[in-house]
Amino acid sequence: MSPSTVDTHCPYCALQCGMGLATRPEGGVEVVERPAFPVNRGALCGKGRTAPEVLARGARLTGPLVRGAGGELEPAGWGEALDRVAEGLLRTRAAHGRDAVGVFGGGGLTNEKAYALGKFARVVLRTSQIDYNGRFCMSSAAAAHQRAFGLDRGLPFPLEDIARTGCVILVGSNLAETMPPALRYLTELRERGGKLIVVDPRRTRTAEHADLHLQPRPGTDLALALGLLHLAVAEGYLDEPFIAERTNGWAEARPGVMAHWPELVERITGVPVPQLREAVRMFCGTPGGTSRTESGGGMVLTARGPEQQSKGTDTVSAWINLCLATGRAGRPLSGYGCLTGQGNGQGGREHGQKADQLPGYRKLDDPAARAHVAAVWGVDPDDLPAPGRSAYELLDALGVDVHALLLMGSNPVVSAPHAAHITERIASLGFLAVCDVVLSETAAMADVVLPVTQWAEETGTTTNLEGRVILRRKAIDPPPDVRTDLEVLNGLASRLGWEKGFPADPEEVFDELRRASAGGPADYSGITYRRIVEEDGVFWPCPETRPETGPEVTSAAVPATGPGPAPHPGTPRLFLDRFATPDGRARFVPVLHRPSAEEPCADYPLYLTTGRVLAQYQSGAQTRRVPELNAASPGPFVQLHPQLAARLGVSEGDELAVTSRRGRAVAPARVSTAIRPDTVFMPFHWPGEGRANTLTNPALDPTSRMPEFKVCAVRVEAADRVRT
Numbered sequence: 037m038s039p040s041t042v043d044t045h046c047p048y049c050a051l052q053c054g055m056g057l058a059t060r061p062e063g064g065v066e067v068v069e070r071p072a073f074p075v076n077r078g079a080l081c082g083k084g085r086t087a088p089e090v091l092a093r094g095a096r097l098t099g100p101l102v103r104g105a106g107g108e109l110e111p112a113g114w115g116e117a118l119d120r121v122a123e124g125l126l127r128t129r130a131a132h133g134r135d136a137v138g139v140f141g142g143g144g145l146t147n148e149k150a151y152a153l154g155k156f157a158r159v160v161l162r163t164s165q166i167d168y169n170g171r172f173c174m175s176s177a178a179a180a181h182q183r184a185f186g187l188d189r190g191l192p193f194p195l196e197d198i199a200r201t202g203c204v205i206l207v208g209s210n211l212a213e214t215m216p217p218a219l220r221y222l223t224e225l226r227e228r229g230g231k232l233i234v235v236d237p238r239r240t241r242t243a244e245h246a247d248l249h250l251q252p253r254p255g256t257d258l259a260l261a262l263g264l265l266h267l268a269v270a271e272g273y274l275d276e277p278f279i280a281e282r283t284n285g286w287a288e289a290r291p292g293v294m295a296h297w298p299e300l301v302e303r304i305t306g307v308p309v310p311q312l313r314e315a316v317r318m319f320c321g322t323p324g325g326t327s328r329t330e331s332g333g334g335m336v337l338t339a340r341g342p343e344q345q346s347k348g349t350d351t352v353s354a355w356i357n358l359c360l361a362t363g364r365a366g367r368p369l370s371g372y373g374c375l376t377g378q379g380n381g382q383g384g385r386e387h388g389q390k391a392d393q394l395p396g397y398r399k400l401d402d403p404a405a406r407a408h409v410a411a412v413w414g415v416d417p418d419d420l421p422a423p424g425r426s427a428y429e430l431l432d433a434l435g436v437d438v439h440a441l442l443l444m445g446s447n448p449v450v451s452a453p454h455a456a457h458i459t460e461r462i463a464s465l466g467f468l469a470v471c472d473v474v475l476s477e478t479a480a481m482a483d484v485v486l487p488v489t490q491w492a493e494e495t496g497t498t499t500n501l502e503g504r505v506i507l508r509r510k511a512i513d514p515p516p517d518v519r520t521d522l523e524v525l526n527g528l529a530s531r532l533g534w535e536k537g538f539p540a541d542p543e544e545v546f547d548e549l550r551r552a553s554a555g556g557p558a559d560y561s562g563i564t565y566r567r568i569v570e571e572d573g574v575f576w577p578c579p580e581t582r583p584e585t586g587p588e589v590t591s592a593a594v595p596a597t598g599p600g601p602a603p604h605p606g607t608p609r610l611f612l613d614r615f616a617t618p619d620g621r622a623r624f625v626p627v628l629h630r631p632s633a634e635e636p637c638a639d640y641p642l643y644l645t646t647g648r649v650l651a652q653y654q655s656g657a658q659t660r661r662v663p664e665l666n667a668a669s670p671g672p673f674v675q676l677h678p679q680l681a682a683r684l685g686v687s688e689g690d691e692l693a694v695t696s697r698r699g700r701a702v703a704p705a706r707v708s709t710a711i712r713p714d715t716v717f718m719p720f721h722w723p724g725e726g727r728a729n730t731l732t733n734p735a736l737d738p739t740s741r742m743p744e745f746k747v748c749a750v751r752v753e754a755a756d757r758v759r760t
């Protein structure tokens with residue numbers, strides 16, 4: 037490492053790959069390998085490698101913009117821009133009340149930003165109307181985690197454990213494209229003799245690595261998981277001692293399982309019975325669940341495929357039940373985990389930008405939690421608002437009873453379900469302020485656009501999918517007229533009467549976050565910037581005081597800091613002795629299969645499912661500005677099976693019109709045997725006529741309020757033959 041290289045992390049996904057940023061003599065930075073960081077050991081995908089290109093002036097915002105009298109966005113000074121935002125928020129509050137002001141955050145924001153944004157909403161604006169895009173991401177898995185284990189951390193073990201278990205069932209994750217360096221853990225698993233089962237309606241690049249690929253109809257994972265557990269019971273794989281000692285509720289969950297016999301499950305999912313049996317044998321190994329050695333054990337890992345459904349929470353519960361009943365949870369090298377998505381998808385849901393949450397993963401409706409956090413914030417607990425609406429419901433209320441919005445770190449014009457409707461709602465706002473690094477499609481609609489610094493230009497922590505808190509470090513100065521999100525909140529708070537309480541220094545914010553989280557489920561109080569750097573990240577919970585019965589210590593040596601007890605080592609592995617429920621036992625949740633909110637019919641005979649491609653990230657706001665990534669993935673497409681293409685009389689490259697009950701999108705055909713003949717797939721990274729979210733169904737999961745991005749019913753035709 038040269039002296040001018042700064043160790044930091046990628047700005048994009050939840051893997052938070054370690055990278056070095058080397059200052060170039062001619063200015064700017066370039067990415068260099070950081071092999072010592074354990075998660076990715078130097079490997080990066082193309083998005084991470086090219087991330088510095090978004091730092092260039094041509095790609096980004098370089099000064100504030102305000103909407104002028106002529107209706108155009110015009111350059112303005114920071115003073116004027118911040119005054120306009122403060123005025124817009126105050127005016128709305130005066131006219132319509134506190135809950136008429138909304139705040140929308142993002143899972144890409146650092147812990148410090150997410151914390152400060154939540155505090156700003158609750159303390160300065162005193163609005164209940166705050167939520168964030170993480171609701172669209174892993175909220176179903178989070179809800180199911182809470183129900184079963186009493187705690188939600190994406191992976192309850194480090195990624196390295198995946199390589200050493202016996203069998204992994206990977207459900208609806210295309211990590212070969214969405215977290216490429218993590219594929220290594222699955223390859224290692226198979227090299228050691230372990231098995232990989234992939235569940236995906238498409239034969240993805242990830243599924244190509246599987247020993248067994250189950251290819252169900254979209255939206256049928258709940259039946260599939262119940263069917264596998266039914267077979268596990270029938271074939272003698274129940275772990276009765278584990279069920280008796282470590283769980284509650286099996287008696288209540290069992291009847292639903294027994295109602296999902298193999299032939300029924302084949303009919304619902306389209307997965308043949310022999311494949312179901314093979315999957316159960318691979319996962320459960322020897323009967324009786326006795327294989328718990330290094331080569332035994334099993335894990336179920338889910339991602340957005342089964343989660344982004346109107347029954348996502350129950351679906352994840354069904355997969356967790358499979359783990360619990362077969363003794364594959366709460367033990368070394370076994371368990372259920374969710375692969376979170378955004379850079380700070382984990383930490384972003386712990387520190388208070390979620391509608392029902394206070395920092396430290398505390399609940400906003402818990403009087404003790406309110407009292408603790410109010411004391412840290414120096415306010416009266418009674419002044420904290422109640423829980424507010426979920427992300428889609430908040431966006432749907434814009435212009436109805438929420439009339440001003442402060443948006444930080446999301447681009448819902450592209451990424452929200454039923455996007456044409458949400459775009460109309462955004463347009464009907466009385467006032468919109470957007471903080472972004474680029475002029476996103478949503479920022480282009482704002483009354484005020486505040487340009488903010490990017491990852492390489494600022495310092496802050498994120499929490500990766502393993503629950504490892506890591507530090508992104510500043511490597512380069514931002515352009516002169518760009519500010520950090522923390523500086524923006526500081527400037528707005530002072531205009532709204534809060535001279536103190538919103539520091540712009542990230543470490544100061546983190547120290548307050550530590551205090552606010554102390555004693556909560558996601559306790560960060562023992563984590564410091566220094567420890568993160570010295571230990572390659574620290575896993576929460578990490579209380580400031582040493583626990584009486586220490587968890588297994590597997591992180592790097594903990595530095596001794598003077599006299600007194602040694603600091604808490606952090607918690608790489610959860611649930612080995614007890615689950616985080618009041619009685620320490622995991623809970624089975626009884627669940628039954630149910631159809632998706634929209635099933636194919638005569639008018640809309642096909643399933644549409646949506647997701648990602650390797651070279652683009654999310655709404656594409658950042659990656660569509662990188663030429664190398666655009667060359668790899670220039671635009672939207674509709675993936676369809678050759679049989680379906682033949683039936684429709686279309687070929688590769690033909691423009692297809694895809695119509696759902698909500699609208700129509702047009703994109704070229706990509707014909708491939710990798711997808712089921714009854715299903716088409718579209719990536720969601722682009723705005724305009726190929727926008728997948730014009731079509732998607734905002735039906736919400738009743739528990740997590742997650743929209744059904746992964747299933748809706750559509751009609752597909754050659755675009756030139758469509759009557760409009």
Ligand SMILES: Nc1nc2c(c(=O)[nH]1)N[C@H]1C(S)=C(S)[C@@H](COP(=O)(O)OP(=O)(O)OC[C@H]3O[C@@H](n4cnc5c(=O)[nH]c(N)nc54)[C@H](O)[C@@H]3O)O[C@H]1N2
Nearest residue numbers: 208209210214254255339340341377378647648650653654
């Ligand atoms: N390249 C890239 N990487 C990313 C991102 C990105 O935008 N681009 N985004 C990041 C974020 S925020 C996230 S959340 C993660 C998401 O990571 P993933 O969850 O891996 O990504 P998706 O492509 O949304 O969905 C995964 C798979 O689910 C399958 N699927 C669709 N419907 C169903 C279903 O009903 N059941 C099952 N079992 N599978 C189904 C799809 O075919 C797809 O292959 O990726 C992160 N990494």
Ligand SMILES: Nc1nc2c(c(=O)[nH]1)N[C@H]1C(S)=C(S)[C@@H](COP(=O)(O)OP(=O)(O)OC[C@H]3O[C@@H](n4cnc5c(=O)[nH]c(N)nc54)[C@H](O)[C@@H]3O)O[C@H]1N2
Nearest residue numbers: 169172173445446447451471472476646654655657720745
């Ligand atoms: N059809 C369909 N739709 C989906 C999904 C799907 O699978 N299918 N997946 C959903 C999922 S899992 C997710 S996570 C969402 C994501 O969708 P979005 O919420 O739109 O996520 P991004 O595109 O990452 O938007 C982040 C915005 O914030 C900006 N930004 C980045 N860093 C910062 C920062 O530090 N500060 C500020 N102020 N701005 C910043 C970026 O430039 C970008 O404009 O999409 C959801 N939408």
Ligand code: SF4
Nearest residue numbers: 046048049053081084
């Ligand atoms: S896998 Fe994720 S964190 Fe790693 S380089 Fe790619 S986008 Fe960045």
Ligand SMILES: [Mo]
Nearest residue numbers: 172173377378
């Ligand atoms: Mo996500």
